[in-house]
Each structure stands twice: as structure tokens, then as C-alpha cells.
Amino acid sequence: MNIKHEASCSLPTRWATFELHAFTDTSAESNGKEHLALVLGKFNPQTPTLVRIHSECMTGDALFSLKCDCGLQLESALEKIAAAGHGILLYLRQEGRGIGLVNKILAYGLQEKGADTVQANRMLGLADDMRNYSVCKSMLEYFNVHAVQLLSNNPDKVAALEKLGFQVQRLDHSVRPNPFNQEYLQTKEQKMGHLGKLGQGG
Template identity: 55%
Template sequence: MTIKLVTSTVLPTPFAEFRLHGFIANNGKEHVALTLGDVTSAEPVLTRVHSECLTGDALFSLRCDCGPQLEAAMRKIADAGRGCILYLRQEGRGIGLINKIRAYAEQDKGLDTVEANEILGFLPDMREYDIAAQMFQQLDVKHIRLLTNNPRKLKALADAGVNIVERVQHRVKTTAHSHRYLATKASKMGHMD
């Protein structure tokens, strides 16, 4: 799959005035990147590769930690005065929004997030990160300090050719609603502290 940078603009936020970059993949999917400051220098760029989560990012769901992770990344990058966030359109770990809602319904019956995906016929995590490497290349980002707790994401990005010089812990507060979700990510998917 290939992706192309098609437009950029200013995006004022409560945290900083970012540059918003729009990308279109050859499958028609649209992805965005936020940058702050000069991300093209040789100095490693504080970065978050964030997968879309409508329920967490826009609807403030407490079932996951996605919205708080995105907000924390924006704050950390604003505080640093320089950084990059790739926002990849791969809802529900790649299963799509409606299937994610179906997985939530299975979780309502007592399954964890991994079991819910599997009972619906999906792998626990179907996200792909090859386009992220192309996005970094088109933004001229050479080296990154990655905000993540996900070892699979680290490996997938490195395998795609992204030069990760450091993993930066990216933990947010656990809620009563997200406790089981986060525990499952740690126990079944190897997420780190």
C-alpha cells in the first residue's frame, strides 16, 4: 500500500498550534499527521503513532485509554515544543467501527477485548504500520522517540524501516471502566509500563 501527502494547514488546539497534514492511501483511506516545530532536523522527534478510536477520542469513552493517550501525547509534544503525531484510520485495532461496537457488546457479556475480537472472527490486533513509515518519510522525519507501551507497534514500525531511537513510556490514568481493558492489553498483548 502507498500513501501520499496531499495538503497541509494550521491547526490551533488548546495545547499548541500544530500543522495538520492530510494523506490519502491508494485504497482511498485518509490519514493525518500533526507536527509541531521543525521535525526535519537530525534530532529525534517525540512521536505518537495513534490509531483512530472514535469512541475514545471523540465520544470520551471510559472503556479504553485512547482519548487520554492522544491528549497526553499532544500535551507532551506541546511542552517539548516539537513533535509529531500520526493519526491512522484503523478503528478498533483494524476491525472497523461497527465491528468494534459488536466487540463491545461481546465484552458486555463478560469477554475481554481479545476474546471479543476472536469470537467475531478477528485477530486480537489487525493494525498495520507500513504506511506510517511512508508518512514519516514524506514529512522528512528521520529519527523518532516513540510514545508507546505496545511492543508490537515498536517491532512493526522498526520492521517498516522507522528509526526508533527510544521508547518513551506513555501511561495514562486507569479508570474503573478501563481497568480490565488495560489489564488484558498487558497480560495478553504484552503491553509494557
């Protein structure tokens, strides 16, 4: 077990009152990173559970940035889980596809000079995507979840969960693009294999 359950409380939101659970990553390389789970309902291993794995995006989730689709994806996931009446959102503290907040701002600066999101990471000597989903296994198993209906457009995430031993069915999780993130979403589709539906919203 590379994760420790630390605390829980109830969290009223616009969409539902979730249970909020805090975990600490106890693996040596993580420096005690803290992750969250927003949970609605109870689960059993036989029934697939609606799951969103959301990686922290300070600018999109908290600062209303239109440069990416993270904030809207977060809202949409909580809305879908509330509508279904059950599900889990894992909120993983791996900012900027894992490169960290300062590197992300550096990459945004390079993008203003013409680089795309993938080129900018490479100019900084960083991988396109440094996220690690291994903590998901312990977090989902803590809630007795083994089969997942995954809200995601990212085939890497599906593959990562399958490799961790979960049964995964992917559900489209596109949100409406805006004039500021159209290019970013196109790069994710063309260079990173994401399966969005540009222009179709929802």
C-alpha cells in the first residue's frame, strides 16, 4: 500500500454533497504528496463505478483560466457523478501533467512565443506527460472499486488503469472549447492521441 487514508468529511457543492477523503502518498519518491477523493454512494466490486481521474490544474481549476479545459472538465465530472447518484472523482496533485506549477507557467510563456504545449515541454527538457496513475489503484481499492466507467478522452489513462488491473469502459468527457484553448485541444488530439470531440461540447 503506497497510500494512507488520513481524513474524511462531508463536502456540500453546487451539484451534490460529496464525501471528501484525504490521502497521503507514502512512497519514497512522492515527498508526502496529498491527494483527494470526492465520493458519492457506496460501491461493490461487481458493479462498474463512474470515475473521473482529475489531475490538479491550479490555473484552470481555481483561477478560471481559459487556456485549457481542466476547470470545465472538473465541473462536468462532478455534475455527471451527481446526476448518476454515485461515483468517485480522484483529485491528484500532479500539476501541469506532472511538471509542476512553475514549469507550467514557463511552458505557457514559451507558448506565447509560438510553441505548442508539447514543443514547450520539450524545450524545457520535460516529457509531454509526466503523470503517474499508480496511486489510483490504492485509492480506488480503498472504496472497493475494481471495475470503472472512466470519464476521459485520454487513452493513456485507460491503458494505465487496465495495467493496474481494473476493468475499464471509457465514456466521452469532452467539454465545449473556447477561442483560447482550441489550439491546445487540437495539439492534445493530434500529438498526444486524445479522443476529444472538438466543437461538439458536452
